[in-house]
Amino acid sequence: MNPLRPELLQGTLDLLILKALSTASLHGWDVAKRIAVVSKDRLSLKQGSLYPALHRLESRGLIEAEWGVSEAGRAAKFYRLTRAGRRELEHERESWESFAAAMASVLDMKEAP
């Protein structure tokens, strides 16, 4: 399987982060790991790009941060979804799915002999 091309990731990174945070509150490293594990490393994003995205979501009020203690026993910033973030995730997920479905049907028609 080929890595996904980075330009496709624009805007989807937010969705991935929201999804990663939908079940637990995580700090940055864990978010990166989870996205990497789930996507089987196909999303070749520079790990640093995660942070501007996290901060942007925080500024928009979709996630909120809290200082806690990591499993390594160090102070770490934990992010979790806000209610607005949860709504945003639902919304983004739906529009992504409908977009993907639309794309798929268009592509299928074209490829059909």
Add this chain to the structure above:
Amino acid sequence: MIARLLQRARLLARSLFRRAARERELESELHDHLEHLVAENRAAGMSPEAARLAALREFGGVEQYREACRDTWVPPLLTDLVRDLRAAAKSLARTPGFTVIALATLALGVGANTAMFSLVKTAMLKPLPYPDAAQLDEIHRATPQDRKGLLSVADFLDLRREAAEGYGEITAFAYADASVAPPGEPAEFADSLRVSTNFFDLLGIHPQAGRDFLTEEETPGRHAVAILSRRCWLNRFGGDPAAIGGTMRIDGVPHEIVGVLPEAFNEWRHLGWVDVFRPLALTDDEKSDRTTARVRVLGRRSPERSGEEAARFVAMQGEQLARAYPAIHSAATLHTVALDEVRMGETGGVAAGMLIGLSAFVLLIACSNLANLLLARTMARAREFALRAALGASRLQLLRPLVVESLALAFGGAVLAMVVAFWTTDWLRVRSTSDNGDQVVFTLDGAVLAWALGASLLTALAFGIAPALFALRLDTSHTLKSGGRTTTGNRGHRRLRHVLIVGQFALALVLLTGAGLLVRGINDLNNNRAGWESDERVSGTVQLPAARYPDAASIDAFQRLALERLAALPGVESAGAAHFLPFLTWYDPIRYIVDGRDRPEPGREPAALVNGVSPGYLATVGTRLLAGRDFHAADSASAPAVAHISEAMARDLFGRESPIGRRIAEVREGALDWIEIVGVVADVRSIFPEPTPVTWRVYRPIAQFSRNRIEFVVRTTGVAPEGVVADMRAAFAALDPDLPVRDLKSANARIARANYQLAVLRDVLTSFAVLGLGLAAMGIYGVIARHTALRTGEFGVRLALGAQVGDISRLVLANGAKLALVGAAFGLVGAFGLSRMIGATFPGMNLAPGAILGSSTALLVVVALLACLVPARNAARISPTEALRSE
């Protein structure tokens, strides 16, 4: 939703104000992540060095992401603004002299303008407190003598009958000052109106407590009811609700208080500060009287009728009256004036326009000062700008800090301007205090605040951006090449600066002239003792209530007794009584015909203002009797009718012939009563600048020409005028305890009070002129000083080549004088226009425009030279060697 907004606001505040903490958090977050990566790589067996390098590769550009994170914290516009504001504050703080002067300039310029806006808003823009005030008119009877005359009661009743058809509803009122006394208390003078019972209803005002007048209270006998202003109720009854339904003596007669008006009513702008309202209660005699102009008429048009229709209708009624009663009405017309127009009067409107216009001049001078300051400031930074432009800064990036600096100045200036405006209006409020303690309270509301802010913003931005645009036009390479050696700036800048100075001086001259004209005119009015004297005179007014002084005989008896007692007081040399004092306005012209002459067309007979005076009055006020005899006690009501006429009237009517012994008669319906002229009296002129279309005066013995309102005046000797006031008051109280005396004070104090609005106008304009002149002086000083400083090298060369110190000083002074003179030349045009305008507004004023224009110009040039003196002396002190070495 709200929680989310709160969270975002908290975050934003943290990013803005606790930036260091956020930075630390970001740092630790990124550091953590990297450590995790390194640890992972180490676990995979890499060397510490390789593990770190791989981790950094994996993570990407740390600095880039750090910056990207910061960008998300605060919206970019806000970040820049905060950064720019911080930079502007720093830059302004580095040059405290500039900042203080710029802020003071803005504060004074905008403050003066804002105060005047508040004044105009209070006086003119704020609607009168009547619902649908646009439907309200005043109806005047215009005659050749008086454009805004009153109506007779019979005419009013006719008009009211017809009005229901073609106009709407009309109502009448008459000023009838009264003595009022709550039970068991001494009487005091009160401003009072007699009004038709539909008066308040027509205006749309309902008593806040109690009730309105009833229709039947119009009938004499049932009319002993009163409605009080809220202020009167508070002042005299302490706001006691039980006062309503109670009684008070008005002119000695008990009246039932039926209502109290709301606070909003009873405005200085329309009816004046009136305290007591009573029904008009017209008697049958009054109702049939068509000759005496007795009532003012207000109308409310029916909503479906336009202003023009109503005006046509009223004019038509006037024509009908003229046809029906030609002897009285043939030269008279009726016309409507919208209430909104009446209330300020023409003079008031022009005065308000003048105030706001001239305050705009002050603002403009302030603006150009600011522009000069900012221009100099920008030029001083020219190299910095050129360098930044050379390094690729865009125009916008170059402009931004300048604009933000201007914005910061504008906000600071607006705040200070509000303070200045507040002080100014507070001063005006105190000056407006009337005898009953009322004051004109000025509006300082959102609109005024917006005006201050708007004017500040406009000023600071317009005059902040102009120099900035100049900065952008700088020739980058030239500025850089000149190596920071500042010259006098290029021609464009110099020209702009000179234009600004010339403009300032032109405006300052207009201000100076305006103030000079009014100072001169008003002092002339106040000091004019045309045909009378006021030093050592004390006067006071009494209003004899008709209920207790029903006829001429009783009034005459009181008047004689009062004069006897007053003349006997210690320190009083003589005493007199009159209906009007010479320094205040006389009302109600009467038309006369001369015995043995052709009678002019009805209505076109010449008119004179008539005063009833006691024997000895002329001597008491210092008016000279030019020919004939004074009135004496024998000129009683039953004696043959006699009169004095004024100098002008004698000259116009009889030329070189002696008027003594000739006869005149009042124009009226029916038989004429001939009056013999027994004396000629010097012309008198009041202190008011309003034109009196009627210049003739007739004096009648007060016993033969009776009114209820009498002015008493005494001439003191050996004591200060104020010293006899208490004795006079006691003398009146002994005669009639229910008779208050109004305005009992020295004549000079009364004159000052009567003209206070003009005096305020004069003082405001004077302060504008001083302010404008000061700002212009500051402006020319700044420009010349800077110019001189920049030419230090040149002066050094000149001195080294043998120029004398005096030559250098002269050069600098000539430079300043030239600018001031060019400015003055332009200003003369405006000043001349203003002098014409003031002359047209106050035709009665002796303005002497030529002299004022000359002296204003001279003063302006002297101030300019003085302002240039310091730079000139500095230039003269230049040491050639040092100047050349500094090159």
